[in-house]
Amino acid sequence: MSKRKKTLVKRYDLPDMIMHWTVAVGFVLALLTGYAVFFEGTSALLVNEIGVFIRLLHRIGGVLFVVAPVLYFIFSKKRFGFLRAFKWSKSDLGWLLAAPKHYFVGGDSMPPQEKYNTGQKMFYLFAVVFGFLLAISGFILWFNWFSATAQLIFLFIHDVSAVLLTLFFFVHVYLVIFHPADRMSFNAMATGYMDREYAKNSHELWYNEVKAQEVKKMEKNA
Amino acid sequence: MAKKRDKVILVDTTLCTGCKACQIACKEWHNLPATEFEHVPGTYQNPADRNANTLMLMKFIEQYDKSTDTMDWIFWKDQCMHCTDAPCVEVCPSEALFTHEDGFVGFNQESCIGCTYCSKVCPFDIPRFETDTLTGSKYMNKCDFCQDRVTNGEVPACVRTCPTNCLEFDTWQNAVDKAYKRVEEIKDQYPNANVYGDTEMGGLHYIYVLTDKPETYGLPVEPKTDDLVSFRRDVVKPATKLLMGATAAGLLTNFIVASANYGKEEQETNDDTANGDDKNE
Numbered sequence: 001m002s003k004r005k006k007t008l009v010k011r012y013d014l015p016d017m018i019m020h021w022t023v024a025v026g027f028v029l030a031l032l033t034g035y036a037v038f039f040e041g042t043s044a045l046l047v048n049e050i051g052v053f054i055r056l057l058h059r060i061g062g063v064l065f066v067v068a069p070v071l072y073f074i075f076s077k078k079r080f081g082f083l084r085a086f087k088w089s090k091s092d093l094g095w096l097l098a099a100p101k102h103y104f105v106g107g108d109s110m111p112p113q114e115k116y117n118t119g120q121k122m123f124y125l126f127a128v129v130f131g132f133l134l135a136i137s138g139f140i141l142w143f144n145w146f147s148a149t150a151q152l153i154f155l156f157i158h159d160v161s162a163v164l165l166t167l168f169f170f171v172h173v174y175l176v177i178f179h180p181a182d183r184m185s186f187n188a189m190a191t192g193y194m195d196r197e198y199a200k201n202s203h204e205l206w207y208n209e210v211k212a213q214e215v216k217k218m219e220k221n222a
Numbered sequence: 223m224a225k226k227r228d229k230v231i232l233v234d235t236t237l238c239t240g241c242k243a244c245q246i247a248c249k250e251w252h253n254l255p256a257t258e259f260e261h262v263p264g265t266y267q268n269p270a271d272r273n274a275n276t277l278m279l280m281k282f283i284e285q286y287d288k289s290t291d292t293m294d295w296i297f298w299k300d301q302c303m304h305c306t307d308a309p310c311v312e313v314c315p316s317e318a319l320f321t322h323e324d325g326f327v328g329f330n331q332e333s334c335i336g337c338t339y340c341s342k343v344c345p346f347d348i349p350r351f352e353t354d355t356l357t358g359s360k361y362m363n364k365c366d367f368c369q370d371r372v373t374n375g376e377v378p379a380c381v382r383t384c385p386t387n388c389l390e391f392d393t394w395q396n397a398v399d400k401a402y403k404r405v406e407e408i409k410d411q412y413p414n415a416n417v418y419g420d421t422e423m424g425g426l427h428y429i430y431v432l433t434d435k436p437e438t439y440g441l442p443v444e445p446k447t448d449d450l451v452s453f454r455r456d457v458v459k460p461a462t463k464l465l466m467g468a469t470a471a472g473l474l475t476n477f478i479v480a481s482a483n484y485g486k487e488e489q490e491t492n493d494d495t496a497n498g499d500d501k502n503e
Contacts, residue, residue: 037315037337038459040315041315041316046333046335047318047334051335052335052357052360054335055336056357059356104483105480106480141338142358143358144338144358144359148341148342148347151341151342152342152450153450155342156450156453159454160458163458163461163466167469170466170473171469171473174473174476178473179476179477180481180484
């Protein structure tokens with residue numbers, strides 16, 4: 001444990017991870033089945049028992065996508081953590097300007113970041129805003145509320161929210177799985193622990209906070 | 223526009239006696255179960271509305287005119303109008319709805335996935351659904367113009383059974399001509415008489431001789447396709463493909479460029495041996 005502590009720093013608790021992965025599974029299920037309908041699939045993919053199964057999967061995905069954050073909001077102490085996504089400052093602009101260089105070439109021109117960097121905050125913001133629209137419009141379509149014309153508008157909202165989320169989702173997945181410098185951050189959400197060196201470089205402000213707390217704890221113990 | 227040779231059903235409402243034989247024939251031919259009797263006060267209409275098992279419904283409207291102290295009793299046959307420019311065909315993702323070569327809107331229920339898009343765009347509020355507890359709408363059902371009969375040279379079941387020749391099966395142009403001629407004949411008795419279906423939605427494949435204005439029947443005066451249908455087809459879908467392609471291309475470029483650059487950096491500074499496996503990608 002002590003060795004682990006030396007190279008790793010705790011970033012997520014178990015409830016955080018369960019919430020994240022439930023939403024992820026729900027979103028991917030709904031995404032795959034949703035685009036089958038949106039792009040009109042092949043008839044073979046949509047009809048008969050397979051089609052019924054796809055419809056069911058889409059709804060299961062939607063329910064997971066909604067239930068996980070709701071339970072998290074009710075039970076987790078970090079329920080208002082999502083508000084971070086709405087806090088923006090000047091350094092975010094600096095991050096955006098420096099981002100292309102960082103992600104393509106590398107180098108340390110990025111302003112020091114908090115627990116979530118500007119890009120992560122943007123994705124979080126998208127997930128909260130468009131995820132909310134996606135879920136609301138989805139349930140309206142599912143249960144056939146309101147008039148036919150209103151339904152068509154909600155279908156439009158459902159489509160556009162889904163597309164915007166999907167695009168950002170691609171970027172998110174790419175960065176944590178494929179990007180040569182940032183793919184190691186995948187471990188944080190998979191295990192709850194982040195590489196100390198990576199945390200220092202990528203989330204300096206947050207890392208300093210965590211370190212200060214660690215020092216405090218150690219002093220207390222000693 | 224509808225083609226002149228398209229097949230069409232001409233409904234001359236002045237000849238209708240409200241016998242409902244067409245409603246029964248429709249059920250019989252499509253092998254659909256009876257629906258629970260629904261008492262609709264003050265009318266012979268039953269059930270109150272069409273449903274997944276009642277594809278067509280005789281509608282009864284009583285109109286009392288105080289000034290002349292007369293009663294007008296209107297009957298009309300309500301079912302899919304079979305538009306030429308059918309928005310339901312446009313939005314159907316599984317090709318369950320299609321424009322038949324004879325012009326009407328055919329329906330293949332085995333292909334229906336119950337997405338309900340058709341019911342959101344239909345200007346006549348036609349689609350009705352068999353529901354399912356888990357997924358809401360299981361499948362849609364609507365008048366299919368007796369496509370199995372028509373493609374085999376038979377007339378639709380409702381036309382076959384009509385005892386008063388109120389329903390006639392004809393080609394599109396013939397039916398429209400007949401309808402206008404009929405309207406001229408009945409103008410004295412019904413000053414508001416008009417033809418419905420020749421211009422609506424690019425030409426319907428049901429042509430009506432109505433004795434009163436369409437509004438009286440609850441029919442839309444100017445039915446049209448919602449603009450969101452074409453917007454979804456022409457903007458949202460192509461834009462989605464474009465943006466997805468652009469994102470994929472951007473990420474792939476990033477992967478190639480970043481892999482090369484980060485590899486170089488690592489070789490130069492040699493600071494992180496943990497990631498050494500990825501250097502030569």
